[in-house]
Amino acid sequence: MSTHPLEELIHPRSIAVIGASTSGRGGGFLSPLVQQGFKGALYPVNPKYSEVLGLKAYARVRDIPGPVDYVISSIPAAGVLELIADCAEKGVKIIHLFTARFSETGRKDAAELEQEILRQAKKANIRLIGPNCLGLYYPAEGIAFNEGMPKESGAVGLASQSGQAVGEITGFASQRGIYFSKAISYGNAIDFNECDYLDYFAQDPETKLILMYIEGVRDGPRFLNSLRAAATVKPVVILKGGRGEAGTRATASHTASLAGSREIWNTVVNQAGAVTAGDTEELVDIALAFNFLPEIHRRNVGVVGGSGGSSVMAADLCEEAGLNVIPLPDVIRQELKKKGNAIWDWIGNPADFSISMGDESSAEEVTKLMAAHPDFDFLITFVSGPWRRDPESFSLEKHLERYSLNDVKNKPLVMVFQDRPRYSINADEMAEYDRIVEGMEAKFIQDGYPMYPNIKRAASAVSKMIGYYEKKG
Amino acid sequence: MSTHPLEELIHPRSIAVIGASTSGRGGGFLSPLVQQGFKGALYPVNPKYSEVLGLKAYARVRDIPGPVDYVISSIPAAGVLELIADCAEKGVKIIHLFTARFSETGRKDAAELEQEILRQAKKANIRLIGPNCLGLYYPAEGIAFNEGMPKESGAVGLASQSGQAVGEITGFASQRGIYFSKAISYGNAIDFNECDYLDYFAQDPETKLILMYIEGVRDGPRFLNSLRAAATVKPVVILKGGRGEAGTRATASHTASLAGSREIWNTVVNQAGAVTAGDTEELVDIALAFNFLPEIHRRNVGVVGGSGGSSVMAADLCEEAGLNVIPLPDVIRQELKKKGNAIWDWIGNPADFSISMGDESSAEEVTKLMAAHPDFDFLITFVSGPWRRDPESFSLEKHLERYSLNDVKNKPLVMVFQDRPRYSINADEMAEYDRIVEGMEAKFIQDGYPMYPNIKRAASAVSKMIGYYEKKG
Numbered sequence: 001m002s003t004h005p006l007e008e009l010i011h012p013r014s015i016a017v018i019g020a021s022t023s024g025r026g027g028g029f030l031s032p033l034v035q036q037g038f039k040g041a042l043y044p045v046n047p048k049y050s051e052v053l054g055l056k057a058y059a060r061v062r063d064i065p066g067p068v069d070y071v072i073s074s075i076p077a078a079g080v081l082e083l084i085a086d087c088a089e090k091g092v093k094i095i096h097l098f099t100a101r102f103s104e105t106g107r108k109d110a111a112e113l114e115q116e117i118l119r120q121a122k123k124a125n126i127r128l129i130g131p132n133c134l135g136l137y138y139p140a141e142g143i144a145f146n147e148g149m150p151k152e153s154g155a156v157g158l159a160s161q162s163g164q165a166v167g168e169i170t171g172f173a174s175q176r177g178i179y180f181s182k183a184i185s186y187g188n189a190i191d192f193n194e195c196d197y198l199d200y201f202a203q204d205p206e207t208k209l210i211l212m213y214i215e216g217v218r219d220g221p222r223f224l225n226s227l228r229a230a231a232t233v234k235p236v237v238i239l240k241g242g243r244g245e246a247g248t249r250a251t252a253s254h255t256a257s258l259a260g261s262r263e264i265w266n267t268v269v270n271q272a273g274a275v276t277a278g279d280t281e282e283l284v285d286i287a288l289a290f291n292f293l294p295e296i297h298r299r300n301v302g303v304v305g306g307s308g309g310s311s312v313m314a315a316d317l318c319e320e321a322g323l324n325v326i327p328l329p330d331v332i333r334q335e336l337k338k339k340g341n342a343i344w345d346w347i348g349n350p351a352d353f354s355i356s357m358g359d360e361s362s363a364e365e366v367t368k369l370m371a372a373h374p375d376f377d378f379l380i381t382f383v384s385g386p387w388r389r390d391p392e393s394f395s396l397e398k399h400l401e402r403y404s405l406n407d408v409k410n411k412p413l414v415m416v417f418q419d420r421p422r423y424s425i426n427a428d429e430m431a432e433y434d435r436i437v438e439g440m441e442a443k444f445i446q447d448g449y450p451m452y453p454n455i456k457r458a459a460s461a462v463s464k465m466i467g468y469y470e471k472k473g
Numbered sequence: 474m475s476t477h478p479l480e481e482l483i484h485p486r487s488i489a490v491i492g493a494s495t496s497g498r499g500g501g502f503l504s505p506l507v508q509q510g511f512k513g514a515l516y517p518v519n520p521k522y523s524e525v526l527g528l529k530a531y532a533r534v535r536d537i538p539g540p541v542d543y544v545i546s547s548i549p550a551a552g553v554l555e556l557i558a559d560c561a562e563k564g565v566k567i568i569h570l571f572t573a574r575f576s577e578t579g580r581k582d583a584a585e586l587e588q589e590i591l592r593q594a595k596k597a598n599i600r601l602i603g604p605n606c607l608g609l610y611y612p613a614e615g616i617a618f619n620e621g622m623p624k625e626s627g628a629v630g631l632a633s634q635s636g637q638a639v640g641e642i643t644g645f646a647s648q649r650g651i652y653f654s655k656a657i658s659y660g661n662a663i664d665f666n667e668c669d670y671l672d673y674f675a676q677d678p679e680t681k682l683i684l685m686y687i688e689g690v691r692d693g694p695r696f697l698n699s700l701r702a703a704a705t706v707k708p709v710v711i712l713k714g715g716r717g718e719a720g721t722r723a724t725a726s727h728t729a730s731l732a733g734s735r736e737i738w739n740t741v742v743n744q745a746g747a748v749t750a751g752d753t754e755e756l757v758d759i760a761l762a763f764n765f766l767p768e769i770h771r772r773n774v775g776v777v778g779g780s781g782g783s784s785v786m787a788a789d790l791c792e793e794a795g796l797n798v799i800p801l802p803d804v805i806r807q808e809l810k811k812k813g814n815a816i817w818d819w820i821g822n823p824a825d826f827s828i829s830m831g832d833e834s835s836a837e838e839v840t841k842l843m844a845a846h847p848d849f850d851f852l853i854t855f856v857s858g859p860w861r862r863d864p865e866s867f868s869l870e871k872h873l874e875r876y877s878l879n880d881v882k883n884k885p886l887v888m889v890f891q892d893r894p895r896y897s898i899n900a901d902e903m904a905e906y907d908r909i910v911e912g913m914e915a916k917f918i919q920d921g922y923p924m925y926p927n928i929k930r931a932a933s934a935v936s937k938m939i940g941y942y943e944k945k946g
Contacts, residue, residue, distance in 0.1 A: 171894020421644020
């Protein structure tokens, strides 16, 4: 059981949305809660309305009849001190300040107001998320900050200084089969900060993998301790915003963070046993590998199903990502020869079938032989949708059958699902093509395969995942 | 006018397709020619048929009544020597050998047959493309090797040792507004080789930009000379297949090429003044920059329209790609202040508008001011489709108006068109969203903007393009 101070704060009996309205972001905070099915009481607070989204609205927090545990503020900065006084009276435990225009503006008065807010909150024993952030997404509790955020829970925890990044990461990750235990956008982090969130996720039994987007670290030594401790118990992948000169300037005006140098950061994170990502796309790519694959400790990869040039480039890109594309073991060639495969002495690793002249079965055969061979630590296989030259292939069932990989369950398998140039698809069949591709992707996700749009991203993500387990030992 | 020996060979009066059939690749070579509207005579050759695709078929080349300039062979390797004898009698000038299973199989007899084919062709004064390749795509002449290849001509020439790569590159490039003068898949290159194609494109007035996918170079010094000469007159971007150990093994079994080390290759290409790409995606990305942008000689970039974290990461990724994200010149801030912009002192470069609370006009204003300022060499602007929180924005016209960038015609402009997480789009509005995004993309391509799906790829491609002009001076 979690004993972290955040734990009880994120299971509120009720949430009040200050500045709730029928339009704009205030309404925006209320409607995702309604949509996600938050089980507790929801209170819109706005003196201008008697009801918002069908819920009775209150002029002030103190007017709310029942207890209020959790408050979301989307009012302007000038009103926040009064709000805190109100919340103190009401016994509120935590305020998420979407409210912005504080220290990130670079203005002295705004930064002073921010500090005064922190002082008053502390005095009232109220904890703060933010300011200048989108707050909490906790699907199991029905808490979300964007309409349409997935209701499914998963095992990935995300703490991000940017709300835009949380939207992007949770959005694109869920399209690829990853769901979240909790995600927190924490902005200027004047109270709970990056270390608190990291500590929280490290001990959270609902979280098996920690993702972070960080612009600035307030307390270097504490962060390093937290990171090392977290990375010992579960994988931590960190995307740093503000790695260079211009990025550091940008973090100041985004979340008033002091960023540092790229090299120092990478060294520190790697030494702590965590993994670095360069952008949100890579963060999700790496998360996919951790989420779907078992632990992999060595780097020998077997690549199957590319064709001609793509096979050659697959070898290059895997090596450049730090994987070992070992030669095809001779025993596999002998097996192929025994089975009467005409190109047994020609097939290698990557196993290219462009010369097989339509002998589809050989790709499957080689996959199975590679899966059974102890030299391969994992496999990457190319997958693709229907092809206009083969109109009878326009069947989802046939495609699922073609990539039926039940026999390779004993070896970690990564899929590269390659897009086709549109011209190669008959315009009349485009909708059907899209339907089949969607069906294939849904099935592969359901079967637990990580899918990447190209081999470069696949190889790089898996290589970073292996790096984590190598260091962990 | 082109005086290269290839020039007259690729304007044939007639093409014979040997092994043409109603199914498979033989038919495949005939139907793209029909579909592209090849103006000369087309002769299917196959003793098994009296007609293919409505065209009278002949048993042998010598049975064809009219002259035959160009022959495409899709018969098995064993029949090629006889075909050459036949073609010699008929006065054929060039044979494209799709036929494979020669030296790339690693078998001695196959390699010997390949050499014998070259000897016989030379004796008969017949030039060869291939073997083991898809041959010529020349839209202006109505020559193509895949159904559906674009009929539009452009200014980009592509020579590729892999046919799969030509399909991918021409396909994805055309979706982004790039069209080709000619593209050649040349496989094992026993006669015309990489140097010939490079020399050809260097002097071809229809070609302004040369792209190459190369697995092996037969004659290093000659290639270096050709490359240096070509890069002096027009940009050359080279993607090398077989850069490492496993890739080199793979090139041997793909096109029987001897690849070399990554480092030597990169050094040689860079010293020759050409540009390197790591995969087909990057090749197309770089081509896009050359194709749509004017020459850019310095690296100062202005970035506009990102939001929060994406703005911070934009700064990082631009710097890591070798661009200078200079601070926003003070004179621009003063201009903004004069115009009454409330966050004039907060806006920087990247210009983040997440704090502007819906003041859309400021992004446009800053873009114009950056465009007018001499310190910026080019701009990158974020573009995106409709957003569910703003249902009235579901209009293509409004979106085109929003990104009406006529005022920045004086400064090179790169677009980053970001995908949205699907959950952020109302399911009912998904088709409408897709329609608007397609309309926007079509318009931006028509207006001549290079578009990238993320800033990392945009920054890297433009940086490589600038590198070419820096070296060229």
